[in-house]
Amino acid sequence: MWLSISxxxxxxxxxxxxxxxxxxxLGHILxxxxxxxxxxxTYFFVFKGDLSSSFSAYAGTNDYLSYCILGGLLYSFSVSxxxxxxxxxxxxxxxxxxxxxxxxxxxxxxxxxxxxxQGLIRIMMEFLVIIAIGSLFGLHLQxxxxxxxxxxxxxxxxxxxxxALVLSSFMLFFRDTYITQNTLFVLMGLVCSITFPSxxxxxxxxxxxxxxxxxxxxxxxxxxxxxxxxxNDLLTPLLKMVILGLIxxxxxxxxxxxxxxxxxxxxxx
Numbered sequence: 421m422w423l424s425i426s427x428x429x430x431x432x433x434x435x436x437x438x439x440x441x442x443x444x445x446l447g448h449i450l451x452x453x454x455x456x457x458x459x460x461x462t463y464f465f466v467f468k469g470d471l472s473s474s475f476s477a478y479a480g481t482n483d484y485l486s487y488c489i490l491g492g493l494l495y496s497f498s499v500s501x502x503x504x505x506x507x508x509x510x511x512x513x514x515x516x517x518x519x520x521x522x523x524x525x526x527x528x529x530x531x532x533x534x535x536x537x538q539g540l541i542r543i544m545m546e547f548l549v550i551i552a553i554g555s556l557f558g559l560h561l562q563x564x565x566x567x568x569x570x571x572x573x574x575x576x577x578x579x580x581x582x583x584a585l586v587l588s589s590f591m592l593f594f595r596d597t598y599i600t601q602n603t604l605f606v607l608m609g610l611v612c613s614i615t616f617p618s619x620x621x622x623x624x625x626x627x628x629x630x631x632x633x634x635x636x637x638x639x640x641x642x643x644x645x646x647x648x649x650x651x652n653d654l655l656t657p658l659l660k661m662v663i664l665g666l667i668x669x670x671x672x673x674x675x676x677x678x679x680x681x682x683x684x685x686x687x688x689x
Contacts, residue, residue: 421530428534436542445542448496452550455492459485459615460557478617481646485558490645491614491638493550497543497573498580498634499605504539505532505584506601509676510591513683522680536581560646568644568651572637575658579633579665585672592679613638636660 463469463484476482508531512518521531555561591600611618611629618629629635636657643649643657 421527421533424526424530425534425537427526428531429538432535432538433541436538445546448500448546449549449553451499452492452496452546453553455495455615456489456550456554456557459488459492463488475617478619479642481642483560483646486560486646487642488615489550489554489557489559490642491612493547493554494576494634494638494641495609495612495614496546496550498576498608498637500543500546501536501539501577501580502584502587502604503601504535504543505581506588506591507597508532508535509588509680509683510595510597513592513595518683522684528676532581532585536577540577563648564645565648568654569641571651572640572644572654572658575661575665576633576637576640579637579661579668582665582668582672583633585676586668589672589675589679592676592683608632608634611635631664633661633664636664 463471471482471484475484479487481487509518509521512521551559551561587601587604591597594600607628608614611621611625612632612634613629618626618635621629640654640657640661643654644651
């Protein structure tokens with residue numbers, strides 16, 4: 421497995437340095453910056469710094485700017501990770517290398533892990549840039565336990581990776597990336613407590629937020645980052661992320677095997 425991880429990592433690293441993925445880097449940073457600027461302008465120039473008691477009760481904090489900036493930060497983080505993992509095989513299909521990949525004896529797990537390992541370099545760069553920009557707009561940066569932040573991010577990465585496998589299988593089936601992924605991303609931005617608590621959503625829509633790992637990731641990160649909550653008090657959102665990851669992983673693995681067979685029979689048969 422290590423050879424598959426290493427080979428995929430270095431191939432994608434060279435692609436990142438020399439080709440188009442740098443546009444993704446800028447695009448994801450800009451999407452988070454738009455959320456930050458929108459929250460800043462809305463808070464000071466529309467609502468004049470007045471925060472409703474219901475928002476504070478649902479959000480668990482009065483720090484509206486940090487709430488929204490952290491939401492934009494993890495939204496960009498999750499979108500980047502989903503794109504890196506879910507676009508792997510359909511990119512191979514478009515480039516004409518999928519058949520060769522599927523016929524190799526290398527493990528599929530090593531292939532995906534190599535993609536994720538390399539992609540995390542770019543994601544962490546985006547993460548740091550967004551934090552730096554967010555600090556200019558009022559992001560809380562005092563007394564943060566960075567070890568606990570890393571624990572939250574690590575669990576979110578694992579659960580989002582599992583979800584990305586399911587997304588990747590749909591992309592292969594429909595042979596589409598734009599509509600499939602952006603439908604999911606828009607839905608995540610609406611229901612996952614990015615700029616407002618999901619408790620404000622109607623009951624008929626709120627359940628969708630409960631099947632998204634990002635919802636619990638942003639809740640956990642805000643509790644650590646803004647409130648300084650100990651890791652023992654984060655067990656509920658962290659456990660929910662783990663459970664979702666364990667649900668999505670076998671579903672995604674099964675669907676990926678079916679889709680690989682489907683693609684081979686339909687396009688190369």
